[in-house]
Amino acid sequence: MAPPLEHGEHISGTTRRSLLAGVAALGALGAAGCSRVATASTTSGGELLDRLRAAGVVRLGIAGEIPFGYIDKNGDLTGEAPELARVIFKRLGVDKVQPVPTEFGSLIPGLNSQQFDVVAAGMYVTPERCEQVIFADPDYQMLDSFIVRKGNPKGLHNYKDVVAKKAKFATGTGYAEIGYAVEAGYKESDILIVPDQVAGLNAVEAGRVDVFAGTALTTREVVKKSAKAEATKAFTPTVGGKPHVDGGAFAFRRTETNLRDAFNAELRKLKKSGELFRVLKPFGFTQAEMTDLTAKELCGG
Numbered sequence: 001m002a003p004p005l006e007h008g009e010h011i012s013g014t015t016r017r018s019l020l021a022g023v024a025a026l027g028a029l030g031a032a033g034c035s036r037v038a039t040a041s042t043t044s045g046g047e048l049l050d051r052l053r054a055a056g057v058v059r060l061g062i063a064g065e066i067p068f069g070y071i072d073k074n075g076d077l078t079g080e081a082p083e084l085a086r087v088i089f090k091r092l093g094v095d096k097v098q099p100v101p102t103e104f105g106s107l108i109p110g111l112n113s114q115q116f117d118v119v120a121a122g123m124y125v126t127p128e129r130c131e132q133v134i135f136a137d138p139d140y141q142m143l144d145s146f147i148v149r150k151g152n153p154k155g156l157h158n159y160k161d162v163v164a165k166k167a168k169f170a171t172g173t174g175y176a177e178i179g180y181a182v183e184a185g186y187k188e189s190d191i192l193i194v195p196d197q198v199a200g201l202n203a204v205e206a207g208r209v210d211v212f213a214g215t216a217l218t219t220r221e222v223v224k225k226s227a228k229a230e231a232t233k234a235f236t237p238t239v240g241g242k243p244h245v246d247g248g249a250f251a252f253r254r255t256e257t258n259l260r261d262a263f264n265a266e267l268r269k270l271k272k273s274g275e276l277f278r279v280l281k282p283f284g285f286t287q288a289e290m291t292d293l294t295a296k297e298l299c300g301g
Helices: 016-032 048-055 080-091 104-111 159-164 176-185 196-206 216-222 257-273 277-284 297-301
Strands: 057-062 096-101 118-124 140-142 144-149 168-172 193-194 211-213 229-231 246-252
Touching: 048 057, 057 080, 057 104, 080 096, 080 118, 080 246, 080 257, 080 277, 096 140, 104 118, 104 246, 144 196, 144 216, 159 168, 159 176, 168 176, 176 211, 176 257, 193 196, 196 211, 196 216, 196 229, 216 229, 246 257, 246 297, 257 277
Parallel strands: 057 096, 057 118, 168 193, 168 211
Antiparallel strands: 118 246, 140 246, 144 211, 144 229
């Protein structure tokens, strides 16, 4: 994926400290609060959905990223992916969702080592990730944007600008923006990797970097209360010389095609009825972020 963010109501009063405190408070609960229903299956397509129905709870891997999946200042699980998970899994016969917070870069390893049952973190679908997990179809699409100092003094509007003007560049752990910057010619070893968009904002405000790259949704929300930084206009990154639009989706272990297919069936119904947009809208998503992209397209085949 890329980064995270939060909608107006959830953002107000939320600080990096309170966000991380919430993650820490639920970390132990997520790791130990549920028995392992997600053992490997020898059945074609996997048996996880049946196991989740029997247990009545599904464990969601989240990365503390606003607005995708995070613990709010009251200690409650929220975000576009957890809220969507509540709707879809209830329709699939699983009444409860349980958060398992981790770092973004640990989501796929954590999923494959059965620390949780599904990644619910707005993760971008990429060919590299498709070799490690299977994705549902995207529930949103996203362009990129930068956090820069007020007035954008270096005139940074895309990755080529960052390279041409030798700007100090930062992005988040495991973010797709790393690859976009490298493709534009930025040296990967020179990129400052920070935990999340809040840390990225702090780095820009403190002058440690000139720019932090994230999703358009993430950047525009996190700078709302900043007196020193602003978000640039959304733009389309380039991949292989062509404009590229990202899509975020739920991820499942490669053996669990039955669960993925059942999830997709319910997701399609939500898209058709318009309920998907109603679920995502409170987190800052607009109609422009709704999509008919498929996982197959984004996986490269």
